Amino acid sequence: xxxxxxVLDAADPLAAFRDRFVIDDDLVAYLDGNSLGRLPRxxxxxxxxxxxxxxxxxxxxxxxxAWVDLPVTVGDELGEALLGAAAGRxxxxxxxxxxxxxxxxxxxxxxxxxxxxxxxxxNFPTDRYLVESVAAARGLTVRWLRPxxxxxxxxxxxxxxxxARTAVVVLSQVDYRSGxxxxxxxxxxxxxxxxxxxxxxxxxxxxxxxxxxxxADVDFAVGCTYKxxxxxPGAPAFLYVAERHLSAVTQPIAGWWSASDLxxxxxxxxxAPTIRRMLSGTxxxxxxxxxxxxxxxxxxxxxxxxxxxxxxxxxxxxxLLDDAGLEIVTPREPASRGSHVTVRAPEARRVADAMIExxxxxxxxxxxxxxxxxxxxxxxxxxxxxxxxxLVDCVGGTRR
Amino acid sequence: xxxxxxVLDAADPLAAFRDRFVIDDDLVAYLDGNSLGRLPRxxxxxxxxxxxxxxxxxxxxxxxxAWVDLPVTVGDELGEALLGAAAGRxxxxxxxxxxxxxxxxxxxxxxxxxxxxxxxxxNFPTDRYLVESVAAARGLTVRWLRPxxxxxxxxxxxxxxxxARTAVVVLSQVDYRSGxxxxxxxxxxxxxxxxxxxxxxxxxxxxxxxxxxxxADVDFAVGCTYKxxxxxPGAPAFLYVAERHLSAVTQPIAGWWSASDLxxxxxxxxxAPTIRRMLSGTxxxxxxxxxxxxxxxxxxxxxxxxxxxxxxxxxxxxxLLDDAGLEIVTPREPASRGSHVTVRAPEARRVADAMIExxxxxxxxxxxxxxxxxxxxxxxxxxxxxxxxxLVDCVGGTRR
Numbered sequence: 023x024x025x026x027x028x029v030l031d032a033a034d035p036l037a038a039f040r041d042r043f044v045i046d047d048d049l050v051a052y053l054d055g056n057s058l059g060r061l062p063r064x065x066x067x068x069x070x071x072x073x074x075x076x077x078x079x080x081x082x083x084x085x086x087x088a089w090v091d092l093p094v095t096v097g098d099e100l101g102e103a104l105l106g107a108a109a110g111r112x113x114x115x116x117x118x119x120x121x122x123x124x125x126x127x128x129x130x131x132x133x134x135x136x137x138x139x140x141x142x143x144x145n146f147p148t149d150r151y152l153v154e155s156v157a158a159a160r161g162l163t164v165r166w167l168r169p170x171x172x173x174x175x176x177x178x179x180x181x182x183x184x185x186a187r188t189a190v191v192v193l194s195q196v197d198y199r200s201g202x203x204x205x206x207x208x209x210x211x212x213x214x215x216x217x218x219x220x221x222x223x224x225x226x227x228x229x230x231x232x233x234x235x236x237x238a239d240v241d242f243a244v245g246c247t248y249k250x251x252x253x254x255p256g257a258p259a260f261l262y263v264a265e266r267h268l269s270a271v272t273q274p275i276a277g278w279w280s281a282s283d284l285x286x287x288x289x290x291x292x293x294a295p296t297i298r299r300m301l302s303g304t305x306x307x308x309x310x311x312x313x314x315x316x317x318x319x320x321x322x323x324x325x326x327x328x329x330x331x332x333x334x335x336x337x338x339x340x341x342l343l344d345d346a347g348l349e350i351v352t353p354r355e356p357a358s359r360g361s362h363v364t365v366r367a368p369e370a371r372r373v374a375d376a377m378i379e380x381x382x383x384x385x386x387x388x389x390x391x392x393x394x395x396x397x398x399x400x401x402x403x404x405x406x407x408x409x410x411x412x413l414v415d416c417v418g419g420t421r422r
Numbered sequence: 423x424x425x426x427x428x429v430l431d432a433a434d435p436l437a438a439f440r441d442r443f444v445i446d447d448d449l450v451a452y453l454d455g456n457s458l459g460r461l462p463r464x465x466x467x468x469x470x471x472x473x474x475x476x477x478x479x480x481x482x483x484x485x486x487x488a489w490v491d492l493p494v495t496v497g498d499e500l501g502e503a504l505l506g507a508a509a510g511r512x513x514x515x516x517x518x519x520x521x522x523x524x525x526x527x528x529x530x531x532x533x534x535x536x537x538x539x540x541x542x543x544x545n546f547p548t549d550r551y552l553v554e555s556v557a558a559a560r561g562l563t564v565r566w567l568r569p570x571x572x573x574x575x576x577x578x579x580x581x582x583x584x585x586a587r588t589a590v591v592v593l594s595q596v597d598y599r600s601g602x603x604x605x606x607x608x609x610x611x612x613x614x615x616x617x618x619x620x621x622x623x624x625x626x627x628x629x630x631x632x633x634x635x636x637x638a639d640v641d642f643a644v645g646c647t648y649k650x651x652x653x654x655p656g657a658p659a660f661l662y663v664a665e666r667h668l669s670a671v672t673q674p675i676a677g678w679w680s681a682s683d684l685x686x687x688x689x690x691x692x693x694a695p696t697i698r699r700m701l702s703g704t705x706x707x708x709x710x711x712x713x714x715x716x717x718x719x720x721x722x723x724x725x726x727x728x729x730x731x732x733x734x735x736x737x738x739x740x741x742l743l744d745d746a747g748l749e750i751v752t753p754r755e756p757a758s759r760g761s762h763v764t765v766r767a768p769e770a771r772r773v774a775d776a777m778i779e780x781x782x783x784x785x786x787x788x789x790x791x792x793x794x795x796x797x798x799x800x801x802x803x804x805x806x807x808x809x810x811x812x813l814v815d816c817v818g819g820t821r822r
Binding site: 078302307309 | 446452454457460466469473474478481482483485489518520523543546547548552556559648657659674678681685686687688689703706707708709710778785787
């Protein structure tokens, strides 16, 4: 017999954070915060004030005021609170895809005498597509890791493909489909033992667990802000470069924002000596402002407390799904998963559509997966219970 | 004796559009709309509604609703109203720098047997930096056009450097410093006569004059939306690809948004057959929404009426500056300039700072230039008169 959800909500130390978000009463349960996070109330006010007071009134003077430094100052806030990164190693700009593209070139440039790049075949499409195209452009061979969907990318499996030719390894800390959590410090160590560098994709882990990039000696990392960072659809992504790479790192999109003096507009390109060298063109100021609000909410709650609630939410979800006899593809050990739980169901698309009809928003992933995203600051246990109940109902319905 | 500005404002058929913008009474004159355009009132409402109702309430379902198509649908609106481009040739996403980077690779790919790229040395820094770095990466040689600041990039001057080795020519339609307007159809024809392709940077021309990319047979074009399109700091840029290039065009940042089916997340990358192939990662939805509002304002006024007022504003500015004996670097023929007028002044930085102290915002450009940006929908003749009067005062002050 599972604990009633209201008991769990009453005991949740983060329960009050739910009121910090816009919660639509028309929805029974929003279980897709790992695709697009809910809207923080503070962001509504902040964006309104930004538009009226900063853009509308300061106009171009806003660039002198603070806008020019925002990619770095908000990057520092994000890095320190969420990534375990000291100041000066994180910037916010562009999309995850564009940032990953830059980091792939940067990482290849850091190992010029090697010619293989390793990625798992279950990685997110953009990661796979970019690795293939950048490898082709730079003359590298792609070595595919082919774990089962539910496998962790174990140190052992990875060890089999790493060697003296390995330049770069690209992995996601949390698998976007199964929710499998990879052991970031152990994998990073292994990659370094083979003399290669690692690029971590943190899209499905940033903001829901403690991450310690500096202390794990990570080389490069990238992640998005519209999931657990609640920064809005298409909000700018972040990238991280370890301090030891900063002075030599290169990226191919050399624009005026990566130049040493943005407004000197000098005749010859001199690259910025700082993390700004990873920028290219003008980033979305409103987007970065929204990221700042998202980061501050997480920093206020604390990533340790958030991870504790994330584990409780996924454990509760697993318990409810087990009771109903549904097939779970997410690892059953809390320590081995991120903050979403994935169900395999026949006719998954029809099930997902039926759930949405009834006010529960999950995420469908081809061909037969339903993801339940649990965003610790805005998802209640009551919401999970109601959502899973309707999921079970809809699966039953399609079986009839 | 110049006409009094109130007479000019009274006769201005676009005068009423000024009320469609947030006008800060603390400013005597905002003459920097060519760096960052003023905030349209409709955009305040639209962004507020977007945040509360679309992001806050529709949440992930917004992607199904319309967000996924916005880069193309708003691109089409922009293309048809502002660029003379049929549907399916324009997309909105990323920054101008990232888009230019993609187009440079696309253009080089369209002329694989040639090895020179031509750009003028007075072009905007991002254009020059990107041309140099992409040329180096792709093994091309950069041929520099070196016009004087005030020269038009004439068909004759360009003809001297074009030849059988020319793959790509990169030019700005309006020079960001002098305001010089290049003859886009004539230059495009000349480039084609030499078998090369052209990439036009429209940052300082889009929205203030009629542009006819399709009928001029332009190959590629890029431009920003935060100047005369009033879409806010760091709003996403646009890019245009001629229909004849679409089926074969390639760009290096192959992300999930350039794949043929965004949500199939298939194992192998299959590039979209449409203009979507120029996308990469998730674009800023709020940014595109703001672009749509900016485009609609311009479409409502009409680019021909806007160009007529732009010419009247620059002519009036030139007249006032002549009366005061200031040195103008912008061409004196209205047909040869865009919508800003640039003054050369000793101690230009100090002059610009003094102007800002007195409530007039111009734009300083190294080493001795002051740009007066005239945004036809939001700039009044009275504002120009007051702004130039204070400029003249401040120049006098520094001469004492």
